[in-house]
Amino acid sequence: MEARVRALETILTQKGLIDPKAIDAIVETYETKIGPRNGARVVAKAWAEPDFADWLKRDATAAIASLGYTGRQGEHMRAVFNDAETHNLVVCTLCSCYPWSVLGLPPVWYKAPAYRSRAVIDPRGVLAEFGVTLPAGRKIRVWDSTAELRYLVVPERPAGTDGLDQEALADLVTRDAMIGTGLALEPEGRA
Template identity: 75%
Template sequence: MGHNHHHDHDDHSHLSGIELRVRALESILVEKGYVDPAAIDALVETYEVKVGPRNGAKVVAKAWADPDYREWLRTDATAAIASLGFIGRQGEQMVAVENTPDQHNMVVCTLCSCYPWPVLGLPPVWYKSAPYRSRAVLDPRGVLAEFGVHLPETTRIRIWDSTAEVRYLVIPMRPDGTEDMSQEALAELVTRDSMIGTGLARQPEAMR
């Protein structure tokens, strides 16, 4: 299963009706020279990878650093996330699930592409693809391996299926050697994929 993170202009099999109409409109605007496809790709990449996931990274970093907030996030994620100002459509009902040495959590939407926009921005193309949506359930360990994540056989993998009513945020495990780091520095270790469960938090030495 490929997991290209860029704006895909060729494979439309995973798109909904409204997404197909948007893509058709985009094609017309490009053909008439009104918009630059490279600019569109850059904009999508910004909201997929940079701007959107920064909100979630702040949530995770605060949970790592503040035990009281971490417990609040685990028991009422919607309110805990809203307290940081991250609210809005696609984030009305949030559930946070925490990775441990014994259990790794991974999020998928098997029916479409439900995704927590307020904390993760726009969903990446691979998240919406049929191969990910099916294989994440049938072969989660194999999918993780394709993302470069290799877990011990003793670690249980639990799949959470997002719906129109409930969306999930994975709290990745805090890397060792980060005890003296500020919340701002901790947030830099949190990746979008680690909050979906298809990745792990960065190691602090990787940021040097």
């Protein structure tokens, strides 16, 4: 795969269709500047501000863009909220569509055929392998991403976080919690 990518880049560069410096800049941006902290700030704001949560539910693309996080390909975002009845899990069964603008680069397992097929066939088993056990009776809803529509899971706000500001709340929101393969962390000092 690496050799193929290098060959493709060489040909496209020789034909003058791409500038390797531009590619490097994009990779560097997604590796170091854009990552799951963006999404964590979106979730923390939704936890802290009911008006923002409403907006996120109605029009996630606009609500997320208001924080300056916009997609490179203009894809639409949808936020799906975990609650006492439903846990949401995101996959791209076809390839690896992922909300880069809020989560950065996808983890390797997200692109793996095993995750992509099993997330829909046996979501509860997949969650167990991620160490997530849901309360009995909780439904799991699986969302299949596409190039046009990408999902951000808003995990449930942990108990004992009333006094935390948004920066501290964002620290509890992991990348996996926003894909649905994890839950938000418990605040420290809460046994």
